[in-house]
Amino acid sequence: MSAEPRPPLPPFSRESAIEKVRMAEDAWNTREPDRVVKVYTEDTRWRNRAEFPVGRAEVHAFLTRKWAKELDYRLIKELWAFEGRRIAVRFVYEWRDDSGQWFRSHGNENWQFTDLGLMEQRHASINDRPIHDSERLFHWPLGPRPATHPGLTELGL
Numbered sequence: 191m192s193a194e195p196r197p198p199l200p201p202f203s204r205e206s207a208i209e210k211v212r213m214a215e216d217a218w219n220t221r222e223p224d225r226v227v228k229v230y231t232e233d234t235r236w237r238n239r240a241e242f243p244v245g246r247a248e249v250h251a252f253l254t255r256k257w258a259k260e261l262d263y264r265l266i267k268e269l270w271a272f273e274g275r276r277i278a279v280r281f282v283y284e285w286r287d288d289s290g291q292w293f294r295s296h297g298n299e300n301w302q303f304t305d306l307g308l309m310e311q312r313h314a315s316i317n318d319r320p321i322h323d324s325e326r327l328f329h330w331p332l333g334p335r336p337a338t339h340p341g342l343t344e345l346g347l
Contacts, residue, residue, distance in 0.1 A: 198307065202273075207269050211267050211269045214267060215267040219335060223257070230309045232245060234246065234312065235310070235312075263284075265283035267299075276303070277303075280299075281299065282347050292321045293321060294319050294327075300313040
């Protein structure tokens with residue numbers, strides 16, 4: 191496991207949990223697997239839909255496949271609950287496939303962290319819904335969501 195701390199560290203306060211969630215959102219919106227995997231332990235364990243990657247290498251491969259399929263990906267995460275070393279998140283992301291069909295994916299994640307702030311477990315449940323281009327709500331240049339863009343609650347999602 192990496193000895194490099196990834197603040198904020200547990201136990202989480204409301205403020206530090208919100209910061210951790212926004213940092214994760216920003217990282218995922220880069221769609222850079224090399225960057226994203228650095229926040230997970232070497233032996234991280236995931237459940238994501240029907241896939242169960244274990245370890246950074248499998249997570250990296252998963253993310254590479256994901257962002258090759260989910261084009262123009264834009265994500266918003268929101269803190270749902272926290273306690274000690276655990277954070278629960280709800281999220282929505284919009285993406286299109288290679289045929290141009292847009293989707294809005296709604297989900298929940300449960301995260302568990304080490305004392306160094308690395309994520310050792312990630313359990314995700316996700317549902318996809320096809321949408322028309324005119325129904326899209328996430329309109330910002332690819333990359334992290336601007337601070338002025340509304341979050342999930344403000345968008346009514």
